[in-house]
Structure formats: C-alpha cells, structure tokens
Amino acid sequence: AQKITQTQPGMFVQEKEAVTLDCTYDTSDPSYGLFWYKQPSSGEMIFLIYQGSYDQQNATEGRYSLNFQKARKSANLVISASQLGDSAMYFCAMRLNDYKLSFGAGTTVTVRA
Amino acid sequence: EAGVAQSPRYKIIEKRQSVAFWCNPISGHATLYWYQQILGQGPKLLIQFQNNGVVDDSQLPKDRFSAERLKGVDSTLKIQPAKLEDSAVYLCASGRRGKALSNEQFFGPGTRLTVL
Numbered sequence: 001a002q003k004i005t006q007t008q009p010g011m012f013v014q015e016k017e018a019v020t021l022d023c024t025y026d027t028s029d030p031s032y033g034l035f036w037y038k039q040p041s042s043g044e045m046i047f048l049i050y051q052g053s054y055d056q057q058n059a060t061e062g063r064y065s066l067n068f069q070k071a072r073k074s075a076n077l078v079i080s081a082s083q084l085g086d087s088a089m090y091f092c093a094m095r096l097n098d099y100k101l102s103f104g105a106g107t108t109v110t111v112r113a
Numbered sequence: 114e115a116g117v118a119q120s121p122r123y124k125i126i127e128k129r130q131s132v133a134f135w136c137n138p139i140s141g142h143a144t145l146y147w148y149q150q151i152l153g154q155g156p157k158l159l160i161q162f163q164n165n166g167v168v169d170d171s172q173l174p175k176d177r178f179s180a181e182r183l184k185g186v187d188s189t190l191k192i193q194p195a196k197l198e199d200s201a202v203y204l205c206a207s208g209r210r211g212k213a214l215s216n217e218q219f220f221g222p223g224t225r226l227t228v229l
Contacts (some may be wrong), residue, residue: 043202047217091156094165
C-alpha cells in the first residue's frame, strides 16, 4: 500500500523568507502523481502544485516549487517569500493508477510578521 | 465557475442519532469523492463515485455509513447511528472525467461534525 510521510508537524517562518516542507512517499508503482494542498483555518483544501513521476522538470507555480528527488522518493514543497496569508496546514498527497488520493498527516505553517 | 458546495457547514448531534450531509459538485465533473478528516490528520477517502456508480467504497464503514449519487450530480452521505469517533470534518471533492494522474480534485468547504 502506498504511504505518504510528512515528518514536520509544525513550522514557523519569518515573513518574506522561504520555507521547505518535507514529504516522502513509498510506492513500487512507476507511475504516480504527487500533489500539495493548502488547508487554511476555514477548512477548504486548495490545490497548489502537481508533479508527475515521469516529469523531467521540477514543478513550479508562482511562489510554490516542488523539489522532486525521485531516487530518494521525496517531493518537498518550497514556499518562497512567505506571506502572512500562507499560514495554514499543508498536505502532501499521492495518486496511483487507482486514482485515489492518499494524504500525509500534514504540516502546520505559521508565518510571523 | 462555482465551486463544490456542501451543507450544512456545522452539525452537532448526540451519539446514536442520524445525520446526513449534502454535496453539489462542480458542474460537469463526473467524479465525486467523500473524505473523512479527523482532527490533526490528513483526509481519508470514504467513497468515490464515477457518475452515479461507486468506484471505491473499501474504506466506508458500511454498517453505519451510506452514500448515494442517484442522478450523477449531487450526493448525500449518511451516518446512522453516529458514534463519538465519527467526529470529524467531512469533505466532498469533485474531478473531471479522464484517467490522467494530474486531474486535480476540487474540494468543498467541508462539514464539521461533532458527536456528543
């Protein structure tokens, strides 16, 4: 069974600095997709970024970038130039060919002014 | 386009009572998902529909949970009878038809259930 591990329960970051959120995954399937979602205190899950297992380049979306290290089975999210509005819970998720999303336990990010 | 709608946003019930949640997905989205998110954990898939058919309900506690999507559009999730451990946020998500791994799921605001 696939497994997603997020080892950082909580992180603090100073406004305007960058923060890296760790995510490791475990699967023997060569074809998979990796997602990062943001969940603010209001509760909705907001899609941030996607990386396919066959993608050659690391994904980027604005201030979000994904540091994909396939051999190490890691897909860390980097948030650059942190803003107060980035304070939220962040989830890493994986999809295999059964199309279910399996989520990690999440990391809480608190941005300090 | 309008997002995924869910109601109610909050519900408080006594254990052994029944409760139902409603979800209206984004127009045209064939796939609908219900997730349970216990405080401090990531969402866990309960059931997945493709149009009005069930694709995966392997993690749905079928002795007390049921879900339907009769016309392939909106869906209801029911718990009967509720237990204390059912206290959680219930998230509905929808996605486009197609087998691309990159197809993202769009989530609703969730229903926060408290069982006393």
